[in-house]
């Protein structure tokens with residue numbers, strides 16, 4: 395099942411997400427639907443608040459996008475905790491399914507060390523670099539209520555203001571279904 399994607403202006407994207415508990419109904423079905431939703435919209439990552447659930451879970455698939463000899467991953471991160479960010483910051487032009495038609499340069503550190511549970515609730519602690527580290531940091535931000543436009547300078551945000559307002563009103567036409575804030 396493909397979920398509609400929540401977009402900028404939806405309060406669920408600004409909440410600090412709650413941990414996933416054992417009571418979560420059909421966790422595996424939810425994760426499968428998230429993957430379907432992500433592939434349907436050509437995303438490389440998707441966080442639960444982007445499908446309207448303020449829980450600490452995100453997925454990613456960077457298997458076709460990693461370069462520089464790094465291997466991409468296809469994984470589910472449940473109740474993740476970033477333990478350490480390190481390395482030089484580098485710029486990448488980022489996009490987000492919740493910010494249709496916007497792409498902006500964002501600086502993030504190279505490496506991330508993260509603790510999480512997989513879909514069977516097995517614990518892991520791993521370190522990632524490159525594009526996968528970038529996507530992890532972007533998706534993790536969604537669980538903290540942070541979106542990449544928050545990192546832009548006030549000037550850049552002012553330039554984007556009309557675009558952001560258009561998204562809030564649902565006046566965008568991505569090729570995937572969105573949930574218009576407040577509707």
Ligand code: NI
Nearest residue numbers: 489490491492
């Ligand atoms: Ni995003």
